Amino acid sequence: MLTQLKIKDFLRDTEVFSTLEDESLERLSKNAIEINYSKGKLLFVAGDKAQHFYVVKSGWIKLYRETLDGNMAIIDILSSGQIFGETALFESDSYTYSSEIVEDAGVIAFPLHDLQKEFRTNNALTFAMLEYVTSYSRRKEREIEHKTLQSAPQRIGCFLLRLVPSTTSGSIVIHLPYDKTLLAARLGMQPETFSRALNKLKEATGLHVKGATIEIENIDRLIKFTCSACSSEYPCQDKCN
Amino acid sequence: MLTQLKIKDFLRDTEVFSTLEDESLERLSKNAIEINYSKGKLLFVAGDKAQHFYVVKSGWIKLYRETLDGNMAIIDILSSGQIFGETALFESDSYTYSSEIVEDAGVIAFPLHDLQKEFRTNNALTFAMLEYVTSYSRRKEREIEHKTLQSAPQRIGCFLLRLVPSTTSGSIVIHLPYDKTLLAARLGMQPETFSRALNKLKEATGLHVKGATIEIENIDRLIKFTCSACSSEYPCQDKCN
Numbered sequence: 067m068l069t070q071l072k073i074k075d076f077l078r079d080t081e082v083f084s085t086l087e088d089e090s091l092e093r094l095s096k097n098a099i100e101i102n103y104s105k106g107k108l109l110f111v112a113g114d115k116a117q118h119f120y121v122v123k124s125g126w127i128k129l130y131r132e133t134l135d136g137n138m139a140i141i142d143i144l145s146s147g148q149i150f151g152e153t154a155l156f157e158s159d160s161y162t163y164s165s166e167i168v169e170d171a172g173v174i175a176f177p178l179h180d181l182q183k184e185f186r187t188n189n190a191l192t193f194a195m196l197e198y199v200t201s202y203s204r205r206k207e208r209e210i211e212h213k214t215l216q217s218a219p220q221r222i223g224c225f226l227l228r229l230v231p232s233t234t235s236g237s238i239v240i241h242l243p244y245d246k247t248l249l250a251a252r253l254g255m256q257p258e259t260f261s262r263a264l265n266k267l268k269e270a271t272g273l274h275v276k277g278a279t280i281e282i283e284n285i286d287r288l289i290k291f292t293c294s295a296c297s298s299e300y301p302c303q304d305k306c307n
Numbered sequence: 308m309l310t311q312l313k314i315k316d317f318l319r320d321t322e323v324f325s326t327l328e329d330e331s332l333e334r335l336s337k338n339a340i341e342i343n344y345s346k347g348k349l350l351f352v353a354g355d356k357a358q359h360f361y362v363v364k365s366g367w368i369k370l371y372r373e374t375l376d377g378n379m380a381i382i383d384i385l386s387s388g389q390i391f392g393e394t395a396l397f398e399s400d401s402y403t404y405s406s407e408i409v410e411d412a413g414v415i416a417f418p419l420h421d422l423q424k425e426f427r428t429n430n431a432l433t434f435a436m437l438e439y440v441t442s443y444s445r446r447k448e449r450e451i452e453h454k455t456l457q458s459a460p461q462r463i464g465c466f467l468l469r470l471v472p473s474t475t476s477g478s479i480v481i482h483l484p485y486d487k488t489l490l491a492a493r494l495g496m497q498p499e500t501f502s503r504a505l506n507k508l509k510e511a512t513g514l515h516v517k518g519a520t521i522e523i524e525n526i527d528r529l530i531k532f533t534c535s536a537c538s539s540e541y542p543c544q545d546k547c548n
Contacts, residue, residue, distance in 0.1 A: 294376045
């Protein structure tokens with residue numbers, strides 16, 4: 067288990083809290099606890115009364131909503147260093163999405179009340195959070211753009227390019243971060259649409275796929291195929307998947 | 308032309324600045340100017356160095372991005388009381404989208420520098436902006452959900468329902484806020500897809516369409532048809548189009 071001191075260090079390594087002063091990190095960490103969950107665990111359901119916000123330490127966590135007719139929309143799939151649940155502060159203390167562990171995960175749970183208290187007086191924190199949410203909005207705008215203007219193969223291409231270090235040239239081997247069914251759902255595609263699109267992408271760009279391993283023979287070919295239908299130039303700034 | 312006093316009053320009536328103290332509004336308004344533009348005017352282009360953020364006073368303004376292969380993704384269509392351009396503060400002072408006047412418009416231009424200065428010391432403003440951007444993110448998440456799970460007729464139905472006062476029951480006549488070509492583009496549909504989808508929606512829910520006037524005979528039928536494929540219940544909270 068992490069001590070409060072280590073939790074503080076961990077918080078400092080996250081994108082959103084990295085610029086905070088030591089005392090702010092200390093106040094936020096003092097009532098935090100580490101919890102480990104197994105795959106399949108439902109952490110909370112949209113509408114639940116919220117007590118905590120979370121930072122992911124390890125594993126993968128799916129945020130999603132369900133429609134009345136039983137379909138699921140994935141909002142995000144999070145890994146180490148990402149936060150979730152904090153938006154409940156702006157929604158009458160209720161979670162705005164459901165959260166499920168999709169690969170065994172460790173999370174750190176922070177009382178929402180401590181964050182709320184900090185927001186009242188700590189402008190540096192409020193501003194850091196504003197920057198973070200603004201950048202998140204930008205990624206969501208990009209996702210809408212891609213859903214409107216990119217083909218399914220291009221959207222898979224974009225997902226793969228985000229896994230490639232931006233200095234890469236020539237060929238590279240990458241590994242999918244989670245299984246293809248989850249990836250299809252993350253991209254809002256039916257599994258069969260995803261399979262067809264992946265095949266088209268292979269033909270168009272010379273990818274080789276073996277399980278979760280993907281060999282990109284010619285990165286420029288993949289960029290040309292994918293990024294022509296995007297308003298951002300490669301390498302793009304909003305690189306988080 | 309608006310005086311500084313009236314600009315201040317106008318600012319107080321916008322969603323994002325409504326909770327601010329009089330002195331903050333005064334500081335933000337003191338260097339603001341009102342400008343009127345005709346339809347078709349390009350206000351700025353994505354990547355332009357940003358000097359101002361804007362509040363819409365009247366008319367309609369389109370925010371969009373263009374892809375390398377020449378397609379356009381509409382991010383939003385704004386009307387009175389909505390702000391834009393402020394995100395440049397978080398993107399090295401460059402606008403992150405282009406902006407075009409789509410119906411003769413009046414805007415109030417505020418120096419970005421004044422907003423930045425205020426962010427440094429005014430936690431109430433930073434927090435108000437955080438609430439605003441969080442709610443904007445929520446709307447964008449909903450848009451992604453609808454693009455994934457709703458049919459084109461349902462997405463038009465959702466747009467129409469957002470124009471209806473939530474207390475309405477039975478029948479109601481509403482007017483489209485802007486022309487159908489723009490509406491199709493706002494929803495990310497080709498004009499022919501939009502026409503087909505509108506016809507399907509008419510058949511499924513008994514709508515009558517005459518130009519920009521839409522008669523909804525039975526609001527419950529439209530809600531049932533549309534909102535079954537949404538994770539929010541009618542009337543929804545993120546009601547802004």
